[in-house]
Amino acid sequence: MKPVGIHGVMAEFNTADELVAAGRRAYAEGYRRMDAYSPFPIEALDEAIGIPHTILPWIVFAGGILGGAAGYGLEYWTQVIAYPLVIGGKPLHSWPNFIPIWFETTVLGASIAAVVGMLALNGLPQPYHPVFNIQNFVDHGQNDRFYLLIEAKDPKFKSAEAQSFMTSLNAAGVWEVPN
Amino acid sequence: MATLPDNRPVDLTRPGYSTPVIAPGYNLEQVTAKIANVILTTKIKLGWFGVFIIAFGIMNLLLGAVGYLFVKGTGIWGINIPVGWGFAIVNFVWWIGIGHAGTLISAILLLLKQSWRTSINRFAEAMTLFAVACAGLFPLIHTGRPWLAAYWLFPYPNTMKVWPQFRSPLIWDVFAVSTYAIVSLLFWYTGLIPDVAALRDRAKNPIAKLFYGILSMGWRGSARHWHRYETAYLLLAGLSTPLVLSVHTVVSWDFAVSVVPGWHATIFPPYFVAGAIYSGFAMVLTLAIPIREAFNMKDFITDRHLNNMAKVMLGTGMIVAYGYATEAFFGWYSANKFEFFMIQNRMFGPYGPMYWFLILCNIAIPQSLWFKKVRSNVPVLFLISLVVNVGMWLERFVIVITSLHRDFLPSSWGMYHPTKWDWMTFFGTMGLFMTLFFLFIRVLPMIAIFEMRTLLPQAKVKH
Numbered sequence: 001m002k003p004v005g006i007h008g009v010m011a012e013f014n015t016a017d018e019l020v021a022a023g024r025r026a027y028a029e030g031y032r033r034m035d036a037y038s039p040f041p042i043e044a045l046d047e048a049i050g051i052p053h054t055i056l057p058w059i060v061f062a063g064g065i066l067g068g069a070a071g072y073g074l075e076y077w078t079q080v081i082a083y084p085l086v087i088g089g090k091p092l093h094s095w096p097n098f099i100p101i102w103f104e105t106t107v108l109g110a111s112i113a114a115v116v117g118m119l120a121l122n123g124l125p126q127p128y129h130p131v132f133n134i135q136n137f138v139d140h141g142q143n144d145r146f147y148l149l150i151e152a153k154d155p156k157f158k159s160a161e162a163q164s165f166m167t168s169l170n171a172a173g174v175w176e177v178p179n
Numbered sequence: 180m181a182t183l184p185d186n187r188p189v190d191l192t193r194p195g196y197s198t199p200v201i202a203p204g205y206n207l208e209q210v211t212a213k214i215a216n217v218i219l220t221t222k223i224k225l226g227w228f229g230v231f232i233i234a235f236g237i238m239n240l241l242l243g244a245v246g247y248l249f250v251k252g253t254g255i256w257g258i259n260i261p262v263g264w265g266f267a268i269v270n271f272v273w274w275i276g277i278g279h280a281g282t283l284i285s286a287i288l289l290l291l292k293q294s295w296r297t298s299i300n301r302f303a304e305a306m307t308l309f310a311v312a313c314a315g316l317f318p319l320i321h322t323g324r325p326w327l328a329a330y331w332l333f334p335y336p337n338t339m340k341v342w343p344q345f346r347s348p349l350i351w352d353v354f355a356v357s358t359y360a361i362v363s364l365l366f367w368y369t370g371l372i373p374d375v376a377a378l379r380d381r382a383k384n385p386i387a388k389l390f391y392g393i394l395s396m397g398w399r400g401s402a403r404h405w406h407r408y409e410t411a412y413l414l415l416a417g418l419s420t421p422l423v424l425s426v427h428t429v430v431s432w433d434f435a436v437s438v439v440p441g442w443h444a445t446i447f448p449p450y451f452v453a454g455a456i457y458s459g460f461a462m463v464l465t466l467a468i469p470i471r472e473a474f475n476m477k478d479f480i481t482d483r484h485l486n487n488m489a490k491v492m493l494g495t496g497m498i499v500a501y502g503y504a505t506e507a508f509f510g511w512y513s514a515n516k517f518e519f520f521m522i523q524n525r526m527f528g529p530y531g532p533m534y535w536f537l538i539l540c541n542i543a544i545p546q547s548l549w550f551k552k553v554r555s556n557v558p559v560l561f562l563i564s565l566v567v568n569v570g571m572w573l574e575r576f577v578i579v580i581t582s583l584h585r586d587f588l589p590s591s592w593g594m595y596h597p598t599k600w601d602w603m604t605f606f607g608t609m610g611l612f613m614t615l616f617f618l619f620i621r622v623l624p625m626i627a628i629f630e631m632r633t634l635l636p637q638a639k640v641k642h
Binding site: 015016017020035036038039040041042043044045046049051054056057060071074075078079082083085087088090094097098100101103104105107108110111112114115117118119121122125126127128129131132138139141142143144 | 206207208211334340341342343344345346347348350351354355358361362365366368369373376377379380381396397398399400401402403404405406407408409410411414415418419421422425429432629630632633637638640641
């Protein structure tokens with residue numbers, strides 16, 4: 001099956017500064033469905049192209065609660081209900097002894113939620129993505145260049161207009177990204 | 180006068196000049212190339228191959244020793260009553276302690292915004308994983324027949340309808356160590372994703388491309404992804420920080436919750452955690468010094484890193500020294516004759532020379548780190564790191580053995596002598612550790628490429 005249509009228009013920049021400035025200009029121009037690509041995280045981009053704050057911390061919080069509840073639940077159920085055994089004269093529900101494992105499972109649940117949640121929200125693993133159709137991006141995207149992409153899904157998107165807009169931003173290269 | 184990679188001269192003798200965390204004059208491409216080229220080359224260094232073969236050979240000692248153990252049982256070891264805990268627990272505590280420096284560097288120093296951690300965090304995290312793997316072996320094999328012992332270590336529904344005893348510190352330990360192993364692996368892998376993506380796009384060999392392609396999961400460096408990635412990484416660091424402190428605390432409870440003189444002390448958790456970080460930093464230095472030499476990484480792992488790690492060693496070493504002093508004070512101030520006898524026996528009993536040797540290794544010799552001359556002398560620093568590694572192993576040996584070998588009744592006194600199987604198992608785990616480590620530096624970037632990029636002046640966004 002041959003892919004049809006275009007994914008968007010991509011521009012290449014030589015520095016992180018230029019990318020952030022270009023992102024701001026594009027946002028001011030009214031583009032919203034945008035993405036930027038850089039070989040390292042650039043905090044200023046979040047605000048420049050309008051990336052909303054992620055809900056990931058809530059997922060991690062839920063993961064921690066779930067992990068802790070599962071850990072304590074396991075301890076309570078096995079020690080009090082399934083296999084009650086009096087050790088050292090302690091009550092069956094000897095909660096101070098249950099704290100270390102409750103703590104460990106809380107951390108475990110939160111950590112797994114952080115990694116799995118981050119990957120899931122990012123849509124990874126993803127075997128195919130249109131941006132890799134641009135050879136320049138493959139060669140430099142994870143190395144030393146910076147890219148701004150206006151997606152075709154943007155309501156304001158018209159390929160020719162977007163291309164001339166990108167060229168006006170002093171981009172080192174502008175491409176139409178096939179789907 | 181030294182010159183930078185871009186041929187600009189720099190005066191290293193200028194007063195107040197402090198070695199930077201990355202040598203000046205690098206650009207983004209050069210950082211990527213320098214780290215990636217160690218891996219993406221068909222030319223394997225002869226030295227790498229030589230050390231790998233030796234490490235692999237030593238690892239086979241472990242295979243032999245564990246194989247024989249499974250045939251004969253723990254009777255081949257030197258343990259008996261009264262010393263029922265021998266090399267297995269000594270080595271377990273030593274290895275797990277070594278792992279702690281990796282998490283400290285990657286998590287705690289990240290939260291404290293110590294940017295010098297960047298070039299050492301990746302291989303320190305790898306060190307953590309492999310050290311935890313070596314540590315984890317001991318509790319498993321010390322049961323003699325681990326496949327029969329699983330039901331009291333791990334909670335799973337079994338036909339006997341019995342469950343682990345959750346009031347026991349030994350089970351806390353199972354949970355602490357396995358959580359630590361999993362979280363360390365997640366942290367390490369998360370850090371690797373953008374770097375393996377860089378390797379994927381750089382690799383020429385189709386097999387390498389496929390391998391890194393699968394590992395990178397299609398990472399493309401999108402700003403939206405970076406935003407969540409940074410959030411996840413920071414949260415993982417925040418979660419790992421209490422975790423790493425809890426792990427050695429729980430390990431120390433294996434001892435402190437018992438009522439054995441020499442173990443039953445409230446100082447144990449902080450004293451064990453400090454000791455763990457101390458030995459871990461010693462191991463990071465032991466690994467970093469030869470590696471930066473062999474792979475020509477002195478521009479990334481600079482003298483500043485070695486100096487800082489030496490300072491951390493000095494600081495944690497002082498906490499450990501305080502721990503020793505407190506133990507001795509407890510022995511006297513408790514007015515308990517068993518406690519007092521224990522500390523006297525530890526210092527002047529049959530294992531007394533080992534106690535004084537550990538004081539020499541862990542307290543006396545590291546005091547030389549107060550001097551900048553010593554901290555900046557790389558061969559001497561390397562030797563001190565080895566001395567601390569030995570000292571910390573001796574510390575665990577002394578704590579375990581001297582507390583056990585004099586029981587409350589003189590009729591139950593005994594001595595502990597490790598057998599050749601004990602030694603083979605111990606050295607074998609060093610072979611396992613080195614084998615894994617050398618495989619790691621051959622196939623994965625030993626320095627975090629994307630984090631190194633953020634140290635460059637080009638990465639600073641002005642607006």
